[in-house]
Amino acid sequence: MNSLTIIGVLLYIKCCSAANILGIFPTPSYSHQKPMLALSHALAKKGHNLTVITANPSQGQSQLTENFNQNKLKLQIKEEPMKNHRDIDISYGYKEWQRVQAMNHISLQVRISPSKIIGDMYHYTDFFTSLVFGSPNVQELMRELNGTKIDLILYESLYYSSLLGFKEITGDPPVVGLLSLHPFMLSDLPQGNPMFPSYVPFSFLPSSDKMTFWERLFNLYLTIYSHYITEYYLKPIQENYLRKYFGNVKYTAEALEYNKSLLIISADFATSYPRPMQPNTVYVGPMHIIKPKPLPVNLQKWMDEAEDGIIYFSLGSNMKGTSVPEEKRAAFIEAFKKFPKTRVLWKWEADIELPGKPENVLLRKWFPQQSILAHPKLRLFISQVGVQSFEEATFYGIPVLAIPMFADQDFHARKIVESGAGLKLEFDDITFENVYDRLKALLTNPNYKENMMRLSSITKDKPMSPVDTAVWWVEYVLRHKGASHLRPAVLDLPWYQYFMIDIFIFILTILFVIIYLLNFIYTKTIKTNINSKYYKHKKDE
Numbered sequence: 001m002n003s004l005t006i007i008g009v010l011l012y013i014k015c016c017s018a019a020n021i022l023g024i025f026p027t028p029s030y031s032h033q034k035p036m037l038a039l040s041h042a043l044a045k046k047g048h049n050l051t052v053i054t055a056n057p058s059q060g061q062s063q064l065t066e067n068f069n070q071n072k073l074k075l076q077i078k079e080e081p082m083k084n085h086r087d088i089d090i091s092y093g094y095k096e097w098q099r100v101q102a103m104n105h106i107s108l109q110v111r112i113s114p115s116k117i118i119g120d121m122y123h124y125t126d127f128f129t130s131l132v133f134g135s136p137n138v139q140e141l142m143r144e145l146n147g148t149k150i151d152l153i154l155y156e157s158l159y160y161s162s163l164l165g166f167k168e169i170t171g172d173p174p175v176v177g178l179l180s181l182h183p184f185m186l187s188d189l190p191q192g193n194p195m196f197p198s199y200v201p202f203s204f205l206p207s208s209d210k211m212t213f214w215e216r217l218f219n220l221y222l223t224i225y226s227h228y229i230t231e232y233y234l235k236p237i238q239e240n241y242l243r244k245y246f247g248n249v250k251y252t253a254e255a256l257e258y259n260k261s262l263l264i265i266s267a268d269f270a271t272s273y274p275r276p277m278q279p280n281t282v283y284v285g286p287m288h289i290i291k292p293k294p295l296p297v298n299l300q301k302w303m304d305e306a307e308d309g310i311i312y313f314s315l316g317s318n319m320k321g322t323s324v325p326e327e328k329r330a331a332f333i334e335a336f337k338k339f340p341k342t343r344v345l346w347k348w349e350a351d352i353e354l355p356g357k358p359e360n361v362l363l364r365k366w367f368p369q370q371s372i373l374a375h376p377k378l379r380l381f382i383s384q385v386g387v388q389s390f391e392e393a394t395f396y397g398i399p400v401l402a403i404p405m406f407a408d409q410d411f412h413a414r415k416i417v418e419s420g421a422g423l424k425l426e427f428d429d430i431t432f433e434n435v436y437d438r439l440k441a442l443l444t445n446p447n448y449k450e451n452m453m454r455l456s457s458i459t460k461d462k463p464m465s466p467v468d469t470a471v472w473w474v475e476y477v478l479r480h481k482g483a484s485h486l487r488p489a490v491l492d493l494p495w496y497q498y499f500m501i502d503i504f505i506f507i508l509t510i511l512f513v514i515i516y517l518l519n520f521i522y523t524k525t526i527k528t529n530i531n532s533k534y535y536k537h538k539k540d541e
């Protein structure tokens with residue numbers, strides 16, 4: 001190393017080693033929190049000073065109830081709290097969210113259509129925003145940070161725009177958006193990403209990028225409908241919150257949302273389809289995938305002893321095993337009995353035993369999912385295919401039997417079937433025959449495994465790990481004090497200029513004038529000339 005390099009390294013360390021970063025991660029869902037926390041912890045490990053509003057604090061002051069699954073998941077990432085990673089605890093949001101779901105009979109354990117999810121979206125963001133502002137911890141943080149200087153804000157980019165009021169009271173730092181899902185309208189719009197309903201499927205649809213006429217029609221409808229919901233519901237709600245909690249600030253909530261330096265997406269194209277993106281949007285890959293921790297000894301032993309592989313059956317954190325109706329449960333039990341040499345790990349969130357449980361099935365309320373999927377004997381994952389589960393199955397190369405319920409799960413199920421990396425089963429079609437046929441196909445036909453391994457090698461083939469890539473981009477924004485050079489001008493264009501309406505009107509006007517003039521000249525000169533000649537001729541006859 002020559003002295004210049006050393007100076008360079010020193011300058012580099014000096015430049016970014018002590019940045020004050022504020023993280024705003026509102027959604028009380030472990031699958032949303034996991035990738036974002038992976039990034040904030042990595043930044044803290046690099047020496048940055050992090051203050052993070054999160055529903056999954058690592059040194060949680062709040063008491064979550066025992067039977068609450070997210071709490072148990074939290075144990076998995078229980079790391080030593082870092083001195084320079086301060087958590088502002090909003091984990092009470094989990095309990096509140098459950099309470100509100102129960103009160104309003106909202107169930108995430110039934111089939112929900114894309115239109116319904118989009119139509120209800122503003123209720124969700126409204127409620128989650130109110131949870132953040134309603135937290136005494138956040139109120140106190142607002143007082144504490146008011147007038148201080150923050151160098152950068154990390155922000156979950158799901159239209160919680162009012163929370164960007166923090167930008168206004170902390171010296172206008174650049175904002176980096178984070179997204180734990182495949183991008184869709186709420187995150188595409190503020191980055192200026194093109195949404196072409198002709199070949200970019202809305203990520204809540206069971207469509208691929210090659211759509212039929214009816215799929216394109218529905219895709220267009222969802223795109224327009226979600227614009228409408230955003231414009232007339234989401235935006236005003238966020239504007240109200242901004243005024244209510246931050247007073248008379250300079251920018252509107254919309255301007256804050258549309259002024260992010262960068263959007264980092266915790267996903268890649270192994271689990272979606274190619275599509276155009278502005279340079280202010282980067283896919284880094286699934287950030288939440290960690291080196292799997294060793295399995296508990298007895299579980300490891302049980303898995304090692306499986307004669308003919310293992311099936312892992314978990315419908316994610318929203319769906320409880322007990323909420324699968326009895327006849328559907330029986331369908332699985334009977335089907336598992338037909339594969340006595342294959343062992344089954346069944347995530348079963350209830351204190352009661354499963355009646356008629358076969359010998360080869362092991363029930364647990366919770367499993368360390370990544371360590372399970374990494375086990376060499378694991379052959380099949382029966383999943384609701386939320387994005388994180390799909391990404392983990394892909395990373396570890398495990399074929400999937402997808403049972404999608406709502407939001408992006410249908411999109412993932414379609415991608416899995418499309419790639420030949422698994423099969424789909426409609427929740428309503430769960431019968432013994434349907435389950436058995438699919439299990440048999442998935443366990444005997446080697447193509448599914450091969451195709452999933454192909455996706456696996458795609459997702460693993462990156463110059464840097466997803467978290468390291470994201471850290472690099474965050475420091476890039478820090479080094480350049482924002483990234484306005486990546487901001488596409490489309491964000492400032494009125495819609496009629498974007499669609500070139502003014503230009504087309506201009507061209508049409510000119511064409512019209514030319515045609516009119518030509519017609520005028522024709523009738524006035526040539527035509528009269530011919531006519532007069534003709535009449536003259538007639539007269540002469």
Ligand SMILES: *[C@@H]1O[C@H](CO)[C@@H](O)[C@H](O)[C@H]1NC(C)=O
Nearest residue numbers: 018020021049050051145148
């Ligand atoms: C870290 O950030 C917190 C909150 O913004 C601040 O109070 C503290 O002084 C910062 N520490 C350093 C070393 O900058």
Ligand SMILES: *[C@@H]1O[C@H](CO)[C@@H](O)[C@H](O)[C@H]1NC(C)=O
Nearest residue numbers: 172173174175251255259482
């Ligand atoms: C956008 O953010 C930058 C800092 O990243 C700030 O200097 C600028 O004033 C902001 N503009 C708007 C319109 O919010």
Ligand SMILES: *[C@@H]1O[C@H](CO)[C@@H](O)[C@H](O)[C@H]1NC(C)=O
Nearest residue numbers: 142143146147169245246247
């Ligand atoms: C920040 O402080 C200023 C003046 O000290 C005050 O007017 C403003 O209301 C405070 N903002 C918040 C969000 O607390």
